[in-house]
Amino acid sequence: MKAVYIEAHGDVDVLQYGDRPDPTPGPNDVVVQVRASALNRLDIFTRQGQRGLAREFPPPLILGGDTAGEVVAAGAGVTTLSVGDRVVVNPRVACGVCQWCGSGRDDLCPRSRFLGTARDGSYAELVAVPEVNAYRLDESVSFASAAAVPTTYLPVWNMAVRRAALQPWETALVFSASAGVGAAAIQVFKNVVGATVIATTSTPEKAELARNLGADHVINYNDEDITQRVREITGGAGVDLLIDHVGADVWAHGFRALRPGGRYCICGATSGLRTELHLGLLFSRQIEIYGGYMGSREDMRQIAAVLNRGSVQPAIHQTYPLAQAAAAQQAMEATNFFGKLLLQP
Ligand SMILES: [Zn+2]
Structure with missing residues (x-):
């Protein structure tokens, strides 16, 4: 062959x-x-x-x-x-x-x-x-x-659907909508969970594609401050959950964008593996952090089911x-x- x-x-x-x-x-x-x-x-x-x-x-x-x-x-x-x-x-x-x-x-x-x-x-x-x-x-x-589907949808499902249990009435932030994990997260959060989705990206063309995938709000991080825009969109509350596969470059923005009790889901670090964590804010704001690496067989069975149902279009x-x-x-x-x-x- x-x-x-x-x-x-x-x-x-x-x-x-x-x-x-x-x-x-x-x-x-x-x-x-x-x-x-x-x-x-x-x-x-x-x-x-x-x-x-x-x-x-x-x-x-x-x-x-x-x-x-x-x-x-x-x-x-x-x-x-x-x-x-x-x-x-x-x-x-x-x-x-x-x-x-x-x-x-x-x-x-x-x-x-x-x-x-x-x-x-x-x-x-x-x-x-x-x-x-x-x-x-x-x-x-x-x-x-x-x-x-598998490698991009599995960590999204593992963290945000199974463990951190995003809910339809919640708002989620997706970093870097154009990469595989970002595009998968928009589809799952919008079409499967039914949550409100804020996505970040770098150009007007990519912003349009993110909206077509289902993002309710798109932040162009070259022109806009992510933390400030998230505050405006959520009426000052912050997001309930975010998903990050970018790592060091966005960690601080993401951490500040979460509401008290918010969930930070991370499944990649293409921009860098090390960052600084403010332990005082972690405990006083009761932030939860989820690390995800692929997913379980049962996660994949559920993903195949929504794929067969036509709920997601990668x-x-x-x-x-x-x-x-x-x-x-x-x-x-x-x-x-x-x-x-x-x-x-
Ligand atoms: Zn084993």
């Missing part, structure tokens, strides 16, 4: 497009014919060998996590899926046997492994995954839409042929896009 793989860490020129052996399914695996794969920051960190993702070569590693396609083969022990099923894949493979996996908190599994980092991923024509990582899709959901910026994975990754590094970048074999 054709695949995009690396044999060393480095710049985009380490990406190789060529032939790799077809995957053979284990007893509980299905082989998925990939129809679309979505890019994530994790793919770039893996290529570079950064953030604890350095590994030994050989063997070569096929990159890519999020994907959707058709089941073309199934191991002998597979009982819930059949050849021909359309599926979306959760790229985080939990061990299935530890105390966390056994108690429904498989998002805490210390032995989980990612497709495209610890095992061959989805920048390929075929990928083998455990059947529990594949969720059936209705005919009404395109493979492109489904592939755009934002897709552009689709590239698999052979042009390097161009797609360069576009992601340039950050001049809104929504997800996809690869199609």
Whole structure:
């Protein structure tokens, strides 16, 4: 099969497009014919060998996590899926046997492994995954839409829906609407929860796209002060919940934008990993902080259900042929896009 793989860490020129052996399914695996794969920051960190993702070569590693396609083969022990099923894949493979996996908190599994980092991923024509990582899709959901979902929707669901329990009468702030997590959060907060959504972004064009996704208010952070605008919009109260995947650059703005008892949800730190926390304000204002990293199988089951119901329409910026994975990754590094970048074999 054709695949995009690396044999060393480095710049985009380490990406190789060529032939790799077809995957053979284990007893509980299905082989998925990939129809679309979505890019994530994790793919770039893996290529570079950064953030604890350095590994030994050989063997070569096929990159890519999020994907959707058709089941073309199934191991002998597979009982819930059949050849021909359309599926979306959760790229985080939990061990299935530890105390966390056994108690429904498989998002805490210390032995989980990612497709495209610890095992061959989805920048390929075929990928083998455990059947529990594949969720059936209705005919009404395109493979492109489904592939755009797992890695961006899972942390949003894990933190804001399951744990911090955003409510329809509440107001949520979404940092950086144009990135995958931001666009996912707007859709989930508006179309699934029914909350009031304030989004931040950097240009009038991106502001328009954020409104089209469902944002009630958009703050252009190049022209407007986030804290002040949030106060105006909420009548001085502050927001009930915010979601941040930007990190150091926005932490202080976000912390000040929360009402007393507000929930700060963070699932990324692309602008920097370290920041300052005012402990006095943390306890006196009774702020809650949630860290989220992907989500549980049950989170993914619920996300697949709203996807099949048509409640969310993931934002897709552009689709590239698999052979042009390097161009797609360069576009992601340039950050001049809104929504997800996809690869199609
Ligand atoms: Zn486990």
